Amino acid sequence: MLKLAKKRMSGWAVIGAVLFMIVQVMSNLYLPNLTADIVNNGVAKGDIDYIWATGMKMILFALLSILASVGNVFLASQTSQKLGQKLRSDVYRKVINYSHDEMDKVGTSSLITRTTNDVTQIQNVWMMILRMMIMAPIMLIGASFLAYQKSHTLTMVFLISLPLLAFFLLIIMYFAVPLFKAMQKKTDNINLVFREGLTGVRVIRAFRQDDFEQNRFETVNQDYTHNAVKVFSIIAAVFPVMTLIMSGTNIGITWWGGHLIAQQALETGNLIAFMTYAMQILMSFMMLSMIFVFIPRAQASAVRLNEVLDQHSRITTPTSPKSLDTTHPALQFDHVQFRYHHAEEPALSDIDVQVTGGETLAIIGGTGSGKTTMVNLIPRFYDAEKGHVRVDGEDVKAVDLKKLHEAVAFVPQKANLFTGTVRDNMKYGNDEATDDQIWHALEIAQAKDFIAANPEGLDYQVEQGGGNFSGGQRQRLAIARALVKDASVYVFDDSFSALDFKTDANLRAALKADAKIQTKVVVIVGQRVSTVADADTIVVLDEGKMVGKGTHAELKATNTTYQEIIKSQIREGDEQ
Structure with missing residues (x-):
C-alpha cells in the first residue's frame, strides 16, 4: 500500500x-x-x-x-x-x-x-x-x-x-x-x-x-x-x-x-x-x-x-525508434512464425508475402487457420516469434508504437462503436476530419443512406456498443471510421461478414475506385470467395501454414485447399 x-x-x-x-x-x-x-x-x-x-x-x-x-x-x-x-x-x-x-x-x-x-x-x-x-x-x-x-x-x-x-x-x-x-x-x-x-x-x-x-x-x-x-x-x-x-x-x-x-x-x-x-x-x-x-x-x-x-508489456516502443516513410505504403511478412503464450504449436508458420501501395492482399482459410492472428501482427497486438513484419519498409518492432498505430487503420472482427454521436465515432481515428470527409467515408462504406435518412444526421446518438444499429450497420460504420483515418495500411478483419452479397460487392468496388485508397495497402480477411476474388494477392491459410499464394485465377486452377473452399460455397454451374 x-x-x-x-x-x-x-x-x-x-x-x-x-x-x-x-x-x-x-x-x-x-x-x-x-x-x-x-x-x-x-x-x-x-x-x-x-x-x-x-x-x-x-x-x-x-x-x-x-x-x-x-x-x-x-x-x-x-x-x-x-x-x-x-x-x-x-x-x-x-x-x-x-x-x-x-x-x-x-x-x-x-x-x-x-x-x-x-x-x-x-x-x-x-x-x-x-x-x-x-x-x-x-x-x-x-x-x-x-x-x-x-x-x-x-x-x-x-x-x-x-x-x-x-x-x-x-x-x-x-x-x-x-x-x-x-x-x-x-x-x-x-x-x-x-x-x-x-x-x-x-x-x-x-x-x-x-x-x-x-x-x-x-x-x-x-x-x-x-x-x-x-x-x-x-x-x-x-x-x-x-x-x-x-x-x-x-x-x-x-x-x-x-x-x-x-x-x-x-x-x-x-x-x-x-x-x-x-x-x-x-x-x-x-x-x-x-x-x-x-x-x-x-x-x-x-x-x-x-x-x-x-506488469511490463513485452510490446514496447524501442529506445531509438525508426520513422516510417508513409509516402511509400508497403506491407511484408518475411518468413513469420508466431506462437501464443504457453502454446505448444505455432499458430503461424513461415508466412511470406509482400504487397505495396495500390495493391490488395486477401487472406482466406478455414476457421482457426490463423487469419486474424496474421493481421493482429501488423499493428503489433502480438509480436512475431520469428521473421519480420514490415510496414512501409520498416520492421514493426523498430518503430514507435504510436506512429505504427497511426499508419495502420484496423477494423476488427467485432464492430465496436462507442457512446456518443456518429460524428464522434467517425473522428475516433482522425480528430481533424471534416464533415465532408466523414460523409465520403460513409458513402464508400455503404452507410451514407441510413445515416442521412435520420434527421439528426452525423449528430445521431450511438448507444453503448452501437446497440441501436443492426449488425451490418455497425460493421459499415466501423469500416467508415477506419476510412476516415489517413493510414498506409487498411486492415479489414472479416469486416464484411454481416453484409449481403450486393452491399459487399458495392463496398469493395467503392474501395477500389477511391483515389486515396488506390495508393494504399488494403488487407482483407474473408470467409467468402466472392469477397477476396478480386484481390491482387490471395494468401490461403490452413492450420497456420500458408498453403497457397496468388491471384484468384491462379489459385482456382492449382491450389487444392482454395478449390475446396470454392466448392463449399458455390453451387455447380455458378463458379466464377
Whole structure:
C-alpha cells in the first residue's frame, strides 16, 4: 500500500492531517484533567468562580478539538479520494497500453474489480490510517500516562482488561482476515458471471438458458454472500465483547476507586478523570486492532493493483525508434512464425508475402487457420516469434508504437462503436476530419443512406456498443471510421461478414475506385470467395501454414485447399 501511495498522496496534506489529529487528541486528553480540577477544586470547595473559569477552558478546548477534527477529516478525505482518483487513472492508462497477451492474462472482469472495488478498499483504509491509526497510538500512550498520574493503584485494572481485549481481538482477526482476502476473488467471480450474462443476453434468450444462467449467478452470489455474512458476523462480535470488557472495567474501577476514596487515598475528581482515560485507552486499543483487521484486505487489494501496474508489456516502443516513410505504403511478412503464450504449436508458420501501395492482399482459410492472428501482427497486438513484419519498409518492432498505430487503420472482427454521436465515432481515428470527409467515408462504406435518412444526421446518438444499429450497420460504420483515418495500411478483419452479397460487392468496388485508397495497402480477411476474388494477392491459410499464394485465377486452377473452399460455397454451374 505504501508503494501505491508514495507518489500519489500529497505529503503536505498528510502532514497537515497528522498535525490536526495531534491537536485533537491533545485537546481530548486535557478535558478529563479539567473535569477533575472542577470536581476537586471547584465542587468540593464550593468555588463557583473556579468552576466557571475552568468550564470556559473546557469549552475552548472542546471547540479546538472540533476544529482540529474537521481539519483532519477534510484533509484525510481529500487525500484518500485523490489517491483513488490517481490509482484509477493509472490503472486505466496502463491497461489501455496492454497487449492482447496481458489482457488475456489478467482478464476483463478482474480488471473491472481491481479498478473499482480494490481501489475503494485502499481509499477507505488510508482514510482510516489518517484518522484512527494516528489517533489510536497517541491517545493510547497519552491516556495511559495521564491515568497513571491520577492513580498508580487503579492502573492495575488494565493488567486484566487489556490482555483480555487483546485475546478476543486476536481470535477475531485470526478468523476474519482470511475471509476478507477471499472476498476480492469472489467479487471477481460475480463480475465475470454478471458481465457474461449482460453481453450474452441475446444468446441466453435464444437458447432458453435463462434458468441456467440465473442458477449460475445465484451460485457465485450465494458464495460471496455466505463469505460476507460470515466475516461481518465475526466482526460484529467485536462490539458486544468490547462493551462487556469496558463495562467490566468501569465496574472494577468504580469499586476499587470507591474503596480508595473511602480511605482518602484518591480524590473524587481523579476517579472521574481516571474512568474517562480508561475508556479512551480501551477505545484506542480497539481502534488500533480494528485497523489491523481491515489492513490485510486492503493489502490484498494493493497486491492485485500492483500486479496490474507492475506488469511490463513485452510490446514496447524501442529506445531509438525508426520513422516510417508513409509516402511509400508497403506491407511484408518475411518468413513469420508466431506462437501464443504457453502454446505448444505455432499458430503461424513461415508466412511470406509482400504487397505495396495500390495493391490488395486477401487472406482466406478455414476457421482457426490463423487469419486474424496474421493481421493482429501488423499493428503489433502480438509480436512475431520469428521473421519480420514490415510496414512501409520498416520492421514493426523498430518503430514507435504510436506512429505504427497511426499508419495502420484496423477494423476488427467485432464492430465496436462507442457512446456518443456518429460524428464522434467517425473522428475516433482522425480528430481533424471534416464533415465532408466523414460523409465520403460513409458513402464508400455503404452507410451514407441510413445515416442521412435520420434527421439528426452525423449528430445521431450511438448507444453503448452501437446497440441501436443492426449488425451490418455497425460493421459499415466501423469500416467508415477506419476510412476516415489517413493510414498506409487498411486492415479489414472479416469486416464484411454481416453484409449481403450486393452491399459487399458495392463496398469493395467503392474501395477500389477511391483515389486515396488506390495508393494504399488494403488487407482483407474473408470467409467468402466472392469477397477476396478480386484481390491482387490471395494468401490461403490452413492450420497456420500458408498453403497457397496468388491471384484468384491462379489459385482456382492449382491450389487444392482454395478449390475446396470454392466448392463449399458455390453451387455447380455458378463458379466464377
